[in-house]
Each structure stands twice: as C-alpha cells, then as structure tokens.
Amino acid sequence: MKKLVIGVDIGGINTAFGLVDENGDLYAESVISTKKYPFMEDYPTYVEDLCRAMRSLADSLSFDYELVGIGIGAPNANFHKGTIERPVNLWKYHENESDLDPSRRIFPLAQDIARYFDGTHTLITNDANAATIGEMVYGNAKGMRDFIMITLGTGLGSGFVANGRMIYGHDGFAGELGHVCVERNGRECGCGRRGCLETYVSATGIKRTVFELMAKMIAPSKLRGTAFDDFDASMVSVAAEQGDPIALEAFRFTGEILGRALADAVTITSPEAIFLFGGLSKAGKYIFEPTQWYMEENMLHVFKNKVKLLPSGIQGKNAAILGAAALIWQEQASAE
C-alpha cells in the first residue's frame, strides 16, 4: 500500500499542510490561519481545528494509503521534546498580562497532534531544520553526509548535517547561525543582542543595509524614492538588475558578511556543500557571487576551493511542507 506523511508548516500567519510521499510528490494540501489564534488560551482550539482540517484532508484522497507519520516545521520547536517553546510570534499572553512565568509558554504540540491521530508517529523541528532535511531527502543534498543549509527569509535560519545526521544539539535547538555575532556592537537584533548575522543577511538585513548606504553614498538611486515602511527586499533585486549602484553595493556587502560567516562555519563542520534557500537566494548571481568570493577569500587554507556553494533544490512554494514531511521519511530511511 502507498505510504504517505502529513507535512505541516506552521508560520506566524498561516499553517499549511499536505500529504506527501517519499519522492516528495504532494497529493493534497490545505491551509488554516495561525493568526486567528493569537493567545495562549487559543492554543487548544488551534490544535483542535488544525487536527480536524488535517483529518479532513487525509480523508479526501480517493485511494487507500498508510499514514506513516506527521512531520511539523515550526518556529522555536524542540525536536527532542516535541514542543514549541516560548515562540515570539505564536500564542502570546494577553497584552495586559505580564510574561512572568515563561515556563508556562511551552506547547506540547507533537504529543497533542499524535493523540488526535491515534498515536501516529509525530516529529517536530524548527523551519530551517525541516528545510535542511527536505534538501537531504528530496533536494540537492541527496547522498551528502556533511552539509550546511542557509534559509534566507525575514531572518536567517540554518541547519547543519554531520555524519549524515541533523545536528539538533543537546537541547534540540542547534543550528542558529543567524545569531552568530558578526559585528561587535553592531545592529540591534530582535533577540535582544547586537551584531547578529541575520541583522545583515536576510530580507530585513539587506533592507537595513540599503538605508545605511543611502546615507553613506551620494549616487542617485531609485531606491531613494521609497519609505522604509513601504520598502520590500525584492526591490533591491529589481534595482540591481538595472545597475543601481546602491543595490549592487548592498548585495556586495551582504555577500561579504555572509561569506565571512560561512568561512568560519566551515572551520567547525567542514561541509561538502552549503545551500542557500529562500527569498534573498533568488537574487542569483547578485548574492551568490560576492558570497562565494568572500567565503574563499577568508577560508582557512585547508578548506579552500573544496566547499560548494549551491542553490537549494527544493526552492518553491511547497518546500516547507515537503521539508516537514521529510522529517519522517528521513527517519524511515535511516531505520532501514
């Protein structure tokens, strides 16, 4: 009988899910709102509604299949415990409540979903780790035992694979390259510290860089016509294509910071390849070329010209669902 997995991608706005086979083919998909359930007391209803929608999708297929598991990608997910812990964008306290007991903000999502599905094997990890496993199971990292995945969205996520296995770390939260400090006393980060990699290398990061460059440079630029609040990172790619000097310098600078950080990361895990995934990576040569150049320029001799910098092979609208489903497929494959 055909085997399928439900992959679930939980974002701050929507939760998307779909039925996926081991080749990465998607048989059905659906979505519910996450934003509709903003507060802690909404969490049980969210789980109930999500499970009901998943069940209904699962029942909609016209052929028989075995549901072998449910894989979930979500922010602040703890792989070892199956929980979502203190998420910034999900299930907050009411505004008039103070966050006095942060330990209350731990949501046992894997267990709650498994219970609804009669104990179906359920795994959860953060979105970047899910994308990493997706790359390993369906993408360009097939057969690789050591690689790094960089997911470029609003922030910068990452996943590290060594000896063919995802590095979850002791507490289940490993792979936060976006919060390596690249500039002491640098840009303020949402995490409360300063100079984190993602404040420079991400959609938000390149936008901040453009505004810094508008102050630093005198070259005319179309980008000067848009207010910060109305500015979208995709405008930088469009401007770069037209030869805009500020856009081109913004990409060069972003690539320099990323390239340096990757050269450092390589000294730790010595990967075969590094994959760039998500928004900023779609800028192609504008981001790949400077990143590659500065990575090699700053590389320790023994690693020079060894590490491939490659585009993700799972780029596309279903990558997050596929990645979440891959959590289960990868485990099945390594158990065989």
Place this chain on the structure above:
Amino acid sequence: MKKLVIGVDIGGINTAFGLVDENGDLYAESVISTKKYPFMEDYPTYVEDLCRAMRSLADSLSFDYELVGIGIGAPNANFHKGTIERPVNLWKYHENESDLDPSRRIFPLAQDIARYFDGTHTLITNDANAATIGEMVYGNAKGMRDFIMITLGTGLGSGFVANGRMIYGHDGFAGELGHVCVERNGRECGCGRRGCLETYVSATGIKRTVFELMAKMIAPSKLRGTAFDDFDASMVSVAAEQGDPIALEAFRFTGEILGRALADAVTITSPEAIFLFGGLSKAGKYIFEPTQWYMEENMLHVFKNKVKLLPSGIQGKNAAILGAAALIWQEQASAE
C-alpha cells in the same frame, strides 16, 4: 584474553606511544624522536624506526593479550584517508628545495603502520580530535552525545561531537575553531590570515596580549622584566596569583575573546558541555571565570545557563596517548 590498543602521539619534537586498555590504563610506554627525521626522504626511516620501537614495546609485556588496533594522533591528520597532509612541522622539503608540488607532501601513515603490523586496524586523526575522543571514552564527557573540546597549547585545537559522533567533516579536517576569525584585520596568524581565535587564546596568544598590555597600561608589573623571546605563558599564571594587574587583565581579555567565540560555537552545535584542556586551562579560575562570564553575557537567550564549562578529565601527561588509543576503543564501543 585482555585486549589492548597502541596509542601514538606524534608531535613535532617527540613521538610517544603506549599500550592502553579500554579503561584508559597504560601498561607500557615509550618514545622516539620525531625531530631526528625532519625531511621528506626521512619519512620511510621514521616509520620503520617507529614501528620497530612499537613492536618492541608490544613484545615487552609479560602477559598474553590481543592487539585490537593502533590509534594515532598527529597534526594535519586526515581521518578519512589515514594520511598526514602538508604538515608544517614534520617532514619538510630540504631548505634549498622549493615547495613546488604540495601534493607530494601527503604521507599515508595509517596504511604504512598497518602494513608493518600485519594489517592491524589503524586509525589516525589530529591531536585535538584524539583528545576529544579521549574525553568521551575516559574523561568527563562519558555518556555525553553533544559536546565541544577546546585544547589550549601553543595554538588552539578543538573537537566537536554531535549525536554521539566526532565531526570529521567531508574532508576529514573539521573542528578548526582556532581559525575562526574573531577580529577583522586582527593579529597575524601562522595560517597566513589575520584575527584567528588562536592568536588571542593559546599560550602564544596570551603572551602576545601581555606584550600589548605592557604598551597600553602604565601599571608596574614583574612581567616587564622579561624579553619576548624569553617569555613563557606560565609566567602569566604565576603573576596573576600575585595580583599582577597586567596578568589579571591578560586573563580577563583572553576569557572575553574565548567566551564570545564559544557563545557563537554554541549557536551551531548546542552542546551539553564545553571542556577546556591543556596549558592555559591549568590557570583554573583565572581563565574559567572570565570565559564563563563572557560566554553567558553573549549567549543567545535560548542557550543561556544551559551549557557547562568544565575542565578536562584526562588532563595529565598521558592524555595524548590515551586520546589516540580511544580512537579505536570508541569505534569498538559504537560497533557493539
């Protein structure tokens, strides 16, 4: 029958080796000179003499045992290939020869030794990785699946363990935290780049810091009486014990740089503990306290107060031999 392993520690000056059981007990040890064989054409004689000395030590035991393997720790060792590649301090070209073909400088040591010992299983890795496995098999990392080992000698070596396995990386050279860049355009490093962690955090690093501080500070200090060439890092510990302001500031600064670098490394592998081993770590609280403080100060929230900073449990004169032997024992244990 008792099972034993030969552990071999190859340094630039001496090669020490001994017979070790799975509990880390050393039954016999001996040493030959490495320095006596400085050039490439000396390598076959070195291997021959080393094997003969190992054989003679192995034959000296008064009881029967099974030799289950030979583990070697050496600079620039490639675990995957069993080779030593382009070592800086071993088997050079003659001075009048130029290093035109660096690919010639690859020495298949594991294979050469195994051949002499009738195919006995032989593994090689760099000294820091060997110490890391020693910590895992005999030391304070017993039972830990995720940890980092920092070896502080003339330079800074490191070993990363994730999911219970050593990270060797795609090319076999992973774990070079000493060459993470901590200061752009910082101190010159032996590797040809600038600002590497080990130029600050190592015996040589703290010595360089002391000389920088003698220029920066005006406080009187006993350390001002010794020339750079005569200066030994252990003098800084002695001076710190006596409250010397330059020595104390040197340790604080060293701990700051190391603590920041460790906070960054934690974001990648999220270890249960970090172990400090070797020379500088013997300064105890002078190095541990500032390192711990700056590590926590710079730690991403999710990892705060989770990662233990601990002294190595294999500190002592035989650590390198034990670590090398542990390469074999660890493999035996994971095969069971």
